[in-house]
Amino acid sequence: xxxxxxxxxxxxxxxxxxxxxxxxxxxxxxxxxxxxxxxxxxxxxxxxxxxxxxxxxxxxxxxxxxxxxxxxxxxxxxxxxxxxxxxxxxxxxxxxxxxxxxxxxxxxxxxxxxxxxxxxxxxxxxxxxxxxxxxxxxxxxxxxxxxxxxxxxxxxxxxxxxxxxxxxxxxxxxxxxxxxxxxxxxxxxxxxxxxxx
Numbered sequence: 001x002x003x004x005x006x007x008x009x010x011x012x013x014x015x016x017x018x019x020x021x022x023x024x025x026x027x028x029x030x031x032x033x034x035x036x037x038x039x040x041x042x043x044x045x046x047x048x049x050x051x052x053x054x055x056x057x058x059x060x061x062x063x064x065x066x067x068x069x070x071x072x073x074x075x076x077x078x079x080x081x082x083x084x085x086x087x088x089x090x091x092x093x094x095x096x097x098x099x100x101x102x103x104x105x106x107x108x109x110x111x112x113x114x115x116x117x118x119x120x121x122x123x124x125x126x127x128x129x130x131x132x133x134x135x136x137x138x139x140x141x142x143x144x145x146x147x148x149x150x151x152x153x154x155x156x157x158x159x160x161x162x163x164x165x166x167x168x169x170x171x172x173x174x175x176x177x178x179x180x181x182x183x184x185x186x187x188x189x190x191x192x193x194x195x196x197x
Contacts, residue, residue: 017044024037024038029108065109
């Protein structure tokens with residue numbers, strides 16, 4: 001019984017650290033957040049933080065990034081799965097990704113600080129394991145059914161993913177509300193160009 005309570009307390013502490021650091025990282029950016037702020041906000045000691053995240057601030061950020069990427073991937077998958085056919089699943093999923101990444105906190109953690117803190121390769125691996133995996137599955141299904149011409153799916157996945165990430169970063173810096181709709185329309189045209197004529 002005692003072991004179960006301790007495990008629950010440990011998990012609660014870990015969740016609190018992730019929640020508070022996510023709030024700080026999303027508002028201040030990774031470089032501006034100090035561990036003393038995190039432990040104060042979480043109400044724990046630095047020792048407790050290092051117990052859960054041996055790598056300190058970078059390990060804590062990675063946990064936050066993984067959480068954000070998983071949430072975005074879940075949102076994209078749920079939106080896509082609600083559609084009736086493979087083509088609608090692809091387009092709805094791509095638009096859901098673009099919509100999810102218009103959240104400034106998602107942009108900062110996932111697209112700005114993520115590659116800078118983890119390094120490009122580690123960041124790409126996390127992206128491929130979440131939203132990238134869903135995109136690759138959707139494209140594979142469309143190639144198999146002939147909706148998209150037969151071709152290797154990996155390059156297409158990376159091209160679309162890169163285009164959507166870049167669009168999200170551009171939208172983050174934009175002050176014109178019309179840019180989001182223009183980007184949605186441009187994305188629709190890019191996707192339509194993939195279809196077999």
